Amino acid sequence: MPGTGRLTRATTILYGIGSISFGVKDNGFAFFLLLYYSQVLGLPESWVGFGIMMALVLDGIFDPLVGFASDHLHSRWGRRHPFMYAAALPVAASYWLLWNPPSGLSQGGLFAYFFVVAVLVRLFIAVYEIPSASLVPELTDQYDQRTSILSYRFFFGWWGGLTMAVIAYAILLQPDATHPVGVLNPDGYRLFMQGIGLDGLEVPPLADLAKLAKMSRFYFYRRFRRHFGTTPKAVEITMRVELAKQLLRDGVPPADVAARGQETARWGPPVSP
Secondary structure: OOOOOOOOHHHHHHHHHOOHHHHHHHHHHHHHHHHHHHHHOOOOHHHHHHHHHHHHHHHHHHHHHHHHHHHOOOOOOOOOHHHHHHHHHHHHHHHHHHOOOOOOOOHHHHHHHHHHHHHHHHHHHHHHHHHHHHOHHHHOOOHHHHHHHHHHHHHHHHHHHHHHHHHHHHHHOOOOOOOOOHHHOHHHHHHHHHHHHOOOOOOOOHHHHHHHOOOOHHHHHHHHHHHHOOOHHHHHHHHHHHHHHHHHHOOOOHHHHHHHHHHHOOOOOOOOO
């Protein structure tokens, strides 16, 4: 049933923030995927282009199936949220895998890996995005409110994707002695995934999100917990744990990983001055 009341600013902003992952995925596929697998990893351009096309074709099959399943789901969390919650970690993991293929694969093996993981990324994004988009008419029945919340959705989606591209080109994909062309530097793509993929872009301080929503930090914290059934800190911990695991796998000393976690913790409970 559609909601009938006006949406709060917090609901509108938090709903919009959810589209950042879609923007990051879309711009990664549009700007870097073909370049990375053909020019950096050496697959024929025609193979990579065909794989991207076929992943898109399969996505066109997945999307209505996900929509049908979401429309007919009955659970105590509603029709949409179980899909969105279930997709969160698989999206992050599959997107990381896409940019970190195992070494030593033949061309055929690398193409198969690329194709399967690209399909998985699109599938998991669909499992999140389609139920998320379908929430709008269930949140409000007011035309102006629907227009407003969708404008936030598109704003954050474009902001997330364009921020990812700017950071990648301006900071991460830099030339070195071995790679005079920055976008052909494989180390830059590994930094790209550490800085943008699992790290979910730079996490804004909780105080900044509260200010954007025009609320006190305490009220914003309570509204976040009531709306999502968990605290901002719990969400941040999940993100940081995944990043810490990856840093440890990459050989970063445990002390440095711990220090980074302390430096970037931003979503703890607000403290009275």
